[in-house]
Amino acid sequence: MIEFHLDARSGVAPYLQLVHQVRQAMRLGLLFEGDRLPTVKDVAAKVAINPNTVLKAYRELEYEGLVTKKPGVGTFVSSTLSDASLSEHEPLRQELRGWLTRARAAGLDEESIEALFLSTFRTATEEEQ
Structure with a gap:
């Protein structure tokens, strides 16, 4: 659920x-x-x-x-958006887990980690366009 x-x-x-x-x-x-x-x-x-x-x-x-x-x-x-390729990206998932571990070790809380990730993601997306 x-x-x-x-x-x-x-x-x-x-x-x-x-x-x-x-x-x-x-x-x-x-x-x-x-x-x-x-x-x-x-x-x-x-x-x-x-x-x-x-x-x-x-x-x-x-x-x-x-x-x-x-x-x-x-x-x-009634339908799915499941992307089979997501399961093929396990190496990226592992890298992201490592990044999260380093962010927590640096003293960032969950909210700060999310804000850092989203701002970086948005900036990178804007630069690609």
Whole structure:
């Protein structure tokens, strides 16, 4: 089951954060076809947002063909974004684990590590374009 988390400081709309998290879980093979997403009520209570925000995210995923809503039953994953090539990148995963270990050893907390990674990722992406 997916656990949603929202970052109020990200500048990204809450419903889009939910959509991105579902897509990411699909890519990583954490959600498979037929898996049931948490109920709107459960997500809204867990992340303290309006249920309509969760509905908007689920509708977006449905529009994209990634989930199917079954009235009275729930919302289910209807396709996958799993990328088989992700499993082929184990050497990169190991390098990243090493980097994380060094970042922690340097005294960075989880939030600082995430900020450093994201800012570096965004800068590199902008430079490539």
